Structure formats: C-alpha cells, structure tokens
Amino acid sequence: MEIDFNKILFAIIGLMIVLNWGLLMSSIMRKIGARVAGRHGIPLFQPWIDLVKNYAIRSQITHGVMFYLGPVFRLSGGVGLFLFMPMVFGSDLWINFSFKGDIVLILYFQFFGMLGMALGAGEGGQPHSFIGISRGLSQFTAIEVPMTLAVISLAVQYQTLSISDIVAAQQGGFMHWTIMTNPFASVAAMLSLLGAFGHSPFNLVKAPNEIPIGPPTEYHGTYLGVLRTNAAILHVVEAVLFMNLFFGGAGSWLELMVKSFLIYFWSVFVGMVFPRFRIEQSVVWFLKVPLILGIIAIILL
Amino acid sequence: MIDDKLNNKQIEDVSKFFAPENKKRNVETPDGQIIEVNPLTDYFSEARPKVHEPNSSKVVEKFLNWARAESLWVLGFGTGCGSIEIPPLLTPRFDAFRFGVQMRPTPRQSNVIIISGYLAVKTLKRVIRSYEQMQNPKYVLALGSCTINGGMYYDSYNTINRLDKYIPVDVYVAGCMPRPEALLAGFMKLKELIKAGKAENANKYVENFDEYKANQKKIINDWNMPDYNW
Numbered sequence: 001m002e003i004d005f006n007k008i009l010f011a012i013i014g015l016m017i018v019l020n021w022g023l024l025m026s027s028i029m030r031k032i033g034a035r036v037a038g039r040h041g042i043p044l045f046q047p048w049i050d051l052v053k054n055y056a057i058r059s060q061i062t063h064g065v066m067f068y069l070g071p072v073f074r075l076s077g078g079v080g081l082f083l084f085m086p087m088v089f090g091s092d093l094w095i096n097f098s099f100k101g102d103i104v105l106i107l108y109f110q111f112f113g114m115l116g117m118a119l120g121a122g123e124g125g126q127p128h129s130f131i132g133i134s135r136g137l138s139q140f141t142a143i144e145v146p147m148t149l150a151v152i153s154l155a156v157q158y159q160t161l162s163i164s165d166i167v168a169a170q171q172g173g174f175m176h177w178t179i180m181t182n183p184f185a186s187v188a189a190m191l192s193l194l195g196a197f198g199h200s201p202f203n204l205v206k207a208p209n210e211i212p213i214g215p216p217t218e219y220h221g222t223y224l225g226v227l228r229t230n231a232a233i234l235h236v237v238e239a240v241l242f243m244n245l246f247f248g249g250a251g252s253w254l255e256l257m258v259k260s261f262l263i264y265f266w267s268v269f270v271g272m273v274f275p276r277f278r279i280e281q282s283v284v285w286f287l288k289v290p291l292i293l294g295i296i297a298i299i300l301l
Numbered sequence: 302m303i304d305d306k307l308n309n310k311q312i313e314d315v316s317k318f319f320a321p322e323n324k325k326r327n328v329e330t331p332d333g334q335i336i337e338v339n340p341l342t343d344y345f346s347e348a349r350p351k352v353h354e355p356n357s358s359k360v361v362e363k364f365l366n367w368a369r370a371e372s373l374w375v376l377g378f379g380t381g382c383g384s385i386e387i388p389p390l391l392t393p394r395f396d397a398f399r400f401g402v403q404m405r406p407t408p409r410q411s412n413v414i415i416i417s418g419y420l421a422v423k424t425l426k427r428v429i430r431s432y433e434q435m436q437n438p439k440y441v442l443a444l445g446s447c448t449i450n451g452g453m454y455y456d457s458y459n460t461i462n463r464l465d466k467y468i469p470v471d472v473y474v475a476g477c478m479p480r481p482e483a484l485l486a487g488f489m490k491l492k493e494l495i496k497a498g499k500a501e502n503a504n505k506y507v508e509n510f511d512e513y514k515a516n517q518k519k520i521i522n523d524w525n526m527p528d529y530n531w
Contacts, residue, residue: 212406
C-alpha cells in the first residue's frame with residue numbers, strides 16, 4: 001500500500017482547523033448564553049487559556065492504567081470520527097480518509113469514545129462518575145435507535161453507505177437536501193442530535209451542580225485537557241456529520257463553518273429554552289417522538 | 302500512618318471515630334482464607350506529597366503563569382456566611398466570568414478554594430480534604446475577618462481563629478462581610494501574584510508539611526483519615 005503524505009498533511013491541517021473552530025464555536029455559544037442572561041460572559045479566547053492552564057497543571061494523580069486510557073480512547077474516538085469524515089465536498093484533499101461505507105464506521109466511532117471513557121472514569125472510583133456513566137450509556141443507547149433508523153432510511157433512499165455519495169446526491173439547491181426530500185428521517189435525526197450534543201434538556205450526564213460533572217469528576221490537568229480538546233473536535237465533526245447527511249454538505253470551509261455553527265446552535269437554542277430532563281424522562285422521550293418519526297421514515301420508503 | 306505512629310491505646314481511641322467500613326477487620330475470602338483488612342493502610346496511599354518545581358525556563362513559566370491567572374477555576378465550597386457572597390459574582394451585576402473566574406464542582410479540577418468566613422473545626426477537616434485533593438498549583442483566598450483573627454467568633458469554642466496556621470493563604474479579603482466587589486478585588490490581587498510568580502503556596506504547604514499537620518491534628522480531635530488525602 002502506498003502512503004499518501006499529502007493526504008496525511010492535509011488531514012493534520014484539517015484537524016487543527018476543526019479544533020480551533022470548535023474552541024471558538026464553544027466560546028461564541030457561551031457568550032450567546034451569557035447575553036441571554038444579561039452578562040458579558042467569558043472572553044472569546046477563554047477556551048484556549050483553559051486548555052493551556054489544564055495542560056500546565058504540575059501534579060497529576062492516577063487511579064490505574066484504564067484511568068490513563070479513558071481520555072485517550074475518547075480522543076481517538078473524536079479524531080477517528082474526523083479522519084473518516086469528508087469535510088469539504090468536491091475537494092480531493094479535504095475528504096480525509098472517507099471510503100465507501102464510511103457511515104457504518106462513523107456510527108461505531110460515535111460509541112467508541114463513550115465506552116472508553118466509561119471504562120476510564122469507572123476506574124476513578126468516584127460514585128458520581130458511576131452515576132454519570134450509567135446515565136450517559138443509557139441515554140446514548142436511546143439516542144442511537146432513532147439515529148440508526150434515520151441513517152438506514154437515508155441509505156435506502158440514496159442506495160449508498162458512503163457519506164460523499166449522499167452529499168453528492170443532495171447537490172443542486174436546497175430543495176435537494178435530505179431535510180426536504182426525507183423530512184421524517186431528518187427530524188428524527190435532528191432530535192437525536194440534541195442528545196448527542198448533551199446540552200439541556202439532555203445534559204444530565206454531566207449535570208453540573210448535581211452530580212458534580214459526571215464521568216470526568218476525577219479527571220484533572222492533562223487528562224481534562226485531552227477531554228476538552230476532544231470535545232472541541234467532536235462538536236464540529238458531529239455537526240459536520242449532520243450537515244453532510246441532511247443539509248447538503250459544504251462546498252468550502254466557510255460554508256462548513258456557517259452550517260456547523262447553525263447546527264450546533266440548534267442544540268444550544270433548545271438548551272436555552274428547556275430545562276433539564278431526568279434520565280427516565282429523557283430515555284422515554286427518545287423512545288417516543290424521534291423513534292416514531294424514524295419508524296415512519298422507514299415505512300414510507 | 303496512624304497505626305505506625307500511635308500505640309495500641311491511642312489506636313483504640315482514634316478508631317472509635319471510624320466509619321464501620323474503615324475499621325480494621327478480618328475477612329473470609331471465597332476460598333476460605335482469613336485475611337486481615339486495614340482500610341486505612343490498604344485503601345489509601347501513604348506517600349507524602351512532593352514539591353513540584355516551576356518550569357526551568359523563565360519565559361515558559363511566565364506564559365504558563367499568565368494562563369493560570371486568566372483561568373481561575375473556583376471550587377464550589379462554601380463555609381460560613383461568606384458563601385452567600387459568591388453566587389452574586391456569577392450574576393449580571395458582577396459577572397466574574399469576564400475575568401476568567403469560573404466555578405468547578407470538583408476539587409480535582411479547581412485551582413482556587415475560597416474560605417468564605419468563619420471556619421468551624423468540623424468544616425476545617427473537610428477543607429483540608431478538599432484542599433489536598435486539589436492539584437498543584439493551587440491557591441487559597443480567605444474571605445472576611447474570621448479567617449484572619451477569628452473576627453466576631455474570636456472566642457468561640459469550635460471555630461478556628463487563624464486560617465494560615467492550617468493551610469497557606471494567598472490573599473486575604475478583610476471585612477465583615479466583604480461585598481462581592483471586594484471579592485473581585487481579591488481575585489485581581491491573586492492574578493497579580495500568580496503573574497509575578499509569587500503564588501507558590503502549594504509547594505510551601507508541602508515543604509512545611511509536618512508543621513501544618515501538627516497544627517491540624519492539634520485542633521481536630523477525631524482525626525480519622527490518612528495524613529494526606531490524595
């Protein structure tokens with residue numbers, strides 16, 4: 001097999017763009033949240049400072065090997081998602097390592113990081129971590145059902161498992177986007193996206209103020225830095241996944257930023273309006289509204 | 302730890318404060334062996350804390366100190382009446398987020414602990430546990446007169462008078478009670494100290510570990526935890 005160094009170089013540059021855009025996006029969202037509350041909010045560059053601060057903590061403690069590997073698994077989940085995601089449609093260099101059938105791998109990678117984190121945080125031994133893990137896994141399992149139904153519906157609609165092909169099929173104006181051609185699957189997936197981003201009403205996994213912050217309770221310093229790096233990457237890549245599947249992909253980085261911002265803003269907007277669900281409410285909700293929409297999307301095919 | 306240093310009678314005295322799961326006991330394993338379990342030595346690390354020197358490069362350390370000063374994560378821990386002065390910091394009127402001050406719910410991720418007012422002996426124990434679980438570098442901000450000389454509780458039977466006998470303090474904010482503006486000013490002072498590289502009290506605590514422990518144990522009679530809470 002031939003190694004394409006050009007592609008590796010562009011993947012690294014793309015990762016840097018995604019990381020910085022993710023950090024900027026999170027600080028803009030927090031600023032919007034602050035404005036809603038009538039505050040000035042954090043400085044725009046606060047996430048970068050927090051990252052440097054976290055990496056600069058001098059002492060770290062460990063609870064065992066899995067405790068080390070938890071954030072590493074989480075980060076490889078996020079970076080893996082990025083590596084197999086076509087970022088810019090029509091470009092040879094920005095489609096990363098996507099291939100025919102990449103959507104199956106991406107659905108798997110979404111779960112991979114969570115499982116690694118569950119093992120790592122479990123070794124921390126904090127009771128709050130266990131509560132967060134059990135909540136996170138049960139909620140994510142409930143999210144996966146409508147999400148997978150929507151993806152199956154798309155795969156049947158476009159007769160392909162490749163994200164690039166799905167994007168290609170949506171070109172030619174917004175009337176060709178999946179949100180127009182297959183609204184039930186799109187709405188089911190957009191509702192499950194609310195849970196995937198973990199903002200209110202589905203933020204009971206990390207539930208600040210209640211179970212300190214769930215799985216990462218014991219993580220500090222560099223561990224937390226790795227987790228935050230991953231969160232920035234993951235938010236953008238998940239938004240890009242939904243952009244590719246339902247909103248016609250992006251022709252340039254600028255279009256990608258605008259669309260991923262709006263998709264991320266959708267979850268923040270809902271979070272501003274609705275208070276937090278309890279776990280049994282959120283699981284039941286996912287198995288009611290989005291699941292029924294997903295089943296309708298399958299039946300209508 | 303306690304078992305090594307104290308004689309049998311003292312162990313009996315101390316262990317009456319233990320929770321049932323922390324008492325020394327014999328346990329039968331699934332294959333019929335009897336083993337002795339002593340949670341205090343088996344479950345907890347007995348290692349002493351270490352001094353963590355600043356980065357050898359002055360330029361790098363200056364940059365890192367700037368980042369530490371601009372990103373102060375405060376442990377959500379309230380003692381005494383001053384804890385009511387902290388929530389207003391996050392409201393539109395004072396908005397401490399502007400200065401990089403954010404609240405964290407867990408000591409592992411926090412850099413600053415605010416001792417907000419009088420400190421009962423019972424709470425001191427929790428403060429020590431939380432303070433020791435924070436990672437180096439860590440800062441202590443003492444709020445109100447009670448932390449300086451006992452304030453209006455100077456002759457109380459169960460509050461401490463001088464906080465810096467028990468944990469090293471970076472910044473005092475005097476007053477009874479100081480308003481949130483004063484607390485913000487305290488944060489600004491703390492930032493100055495960190496940027497100047499003068500906030501190395503986490504290392505000071507380790508260097509004078511025995512002295513601090515002696516002071517703590519003098520006042521906490523039911524000392525039923527390891528010497529250092531990792």
